[in-house]
Amino acid sequence: MKNINWTRKLTSRKMWTAVASFVSMMIVATGGAENTATQVTALIMAGASVVAYIIGEGLTDAANVETEVEVTTEEEV
Secondary structure: OOOOOHHHHHOOHHHHHHHHHHHHHHHHHOOOOHHHHHHHHHHHHHHHHHHHHHHHHHHHHHHHHHHHHHHHHHHHO
């Protein structure tokens, strides 16, 4: 089994759009109102934006820490 890059998956707009579409279609298929499906879809996409932002900022911060460590190491040499 191949390793899954969860960071890439969780920040993928295509994945979140597919999830939102699936959930909204399931709501409509089980007799829910289209208005409810629209609201749930909006909530999923808003949550996806927050998740992508948090992961992106974490990766940026991690890259900055590694850069600072490398600069400090180079200055000592």
